[in-house]
Amino acid sequence: xxxxxxxxxxxxxxxxxPVLIATDEMDAIGxxxxxxxxxxxxxxxxVGRAAxxxxxRLVSSSEDKGTVRLVLEKE
Amino acid sequence: MRLPFGWGDKxxxxxxxxxxxxxxxxxxxxxxxxxEVIRAEAALRGGGLEVRVMxxxxxxxxxxxxxxxxxxxxxxxxxxxxxxxxxxPVAVAPVRAGMLEPVSLFxxxxxGPWLMVRAANMKLTVxxxxxVIVNISGGxxxxxxxxxxxxxxxxxxxxxxxxxxxxTLCAYALELAFREAQRQLPERPRGRP
Numbered sequence: 675x676x677x678x679x680x681x682x683x684x685x686x687x688x689x690x691x692p693v694l695i696a697t698d699e700m701d702a703i704g705x706x707x708x709x710x711x712x713x714x715x716x717x718x719x720x721v722g723r724a725a726x727x728x729x730x731r732l733v734s735s736s737e738d739k740g741t742v743r744l745v746l747e748k749e
Numbered sequence: 750m751r752l753p754f755g756w757g758d759k760x761x762x763x764x765x766x767x768x769x770x771x772x773x774x775x776x777x778x779x780x781x782x783x784x785e786v787i788r789a790e791a792a793l794r795g796g797g798l799e800v801r802v803m804x805x806x807x808x809x810x811x812x813x814x815x816x817x818x819x820x821x822x823x824x825x826x827x828x829x830x831x832x833x834x835x836x837x838p839v840a841v842a843p844v845r846a847g848m849l850e851p852v853s854l855f856x857x858x859x860x861g862p863w864l865m866v867r868a869a870n871m872k873l874t875v876x877x878x879x880x881v882i883v884n885i886s887g888g889x890x891x892x893x894x895x896x897x898x899x900x901x902x903x904x905x906x907x908x909x910x911x912x913x914x915x916x917t918l919c920a921y922a923l924e925l926a927f928r929e930a931q932r933q934l935p936e937r938p939r940g941r942p
Contacts, residue, residue: 689872689884689886690860690863690865690872690874690883690884690886691860693874693883693884694860694863694874694883694884697883698862716886716887719894720884720885720886720897723884723897723898723901724883724884724901724902726902727883727901727902728902
């Protein structure tokens with residue numbers, strides 16, 4: 675398992691901003707492993723969908739005290 | 750003053766007198782249910798009328814949060830088309846002085862490289878340069894996830910019209926947002942920046 679290339683802390687941001695920031699990062703680095711932290715209810719599903727549309731995959735999703743941690747990967 | 754269709758029972762009469770020449774070219778129709786607004790818009794457009802779905806002026810709120818704006822001079826044609834579709838508005842009135850204008854259903858927010866268009870309860874966000882749909886959110890209807898799956902990652906030209914794939918009010922709101930995004934971000938002719 676490769677290391678996290680970048681952590682995006684999108685906590686406190688309303689949808690669609692977590693998606694937009696994650697999208698921007700995916701475009702910027704091209705491939706790798708990104709961690710996204712969000713506390714916006716709709717964002718996990720939307721971030722996962724945006725990642726899939728860009729050829730990335732959602733590796734894991736976990737929730738702790740209202741914060742969802744998503745790990746996205748593209749090799 | 751006798752209104753073209755007359756007000757419906759639920760809509761109060763305006764206490765303001767109309768001003769000659771002010772805003773008499775447009776009228777608005779209210780319907781009992783949003784589903785009827787959708788059918789009315791389709792029937793009127795199908796008959797060649799230019800109509801817009803808008804938020805109702807405060808005086809005309811009848812329970813449905815959308816009205817159809819039309820050209821008042823086309824009233825007889827609109828009446829025929831609606832009758833053919835078995836539709837009857839609960840209230841119809843000219844947009845005149847003293848009545849607040851119908852309000853746009855759309856809200857747009859500029860996020861720099863992205864534009865978000867909101868129509869009613871649905872939000873659609875597009876990359877302005879590529880015109881690719883990057884996010885769809887809102888709703889709560891069962892077909893929203895499937896619609897989002899279909900549209901996200903597609904350009905505004907390649908994506909299917911939401912109402913061609915969904916049947917709910919969310920699909921309709923998304924359709925309106927989709928059309929508005931297409932209007933605000935028209936395709937540029939090739940070879941031009």
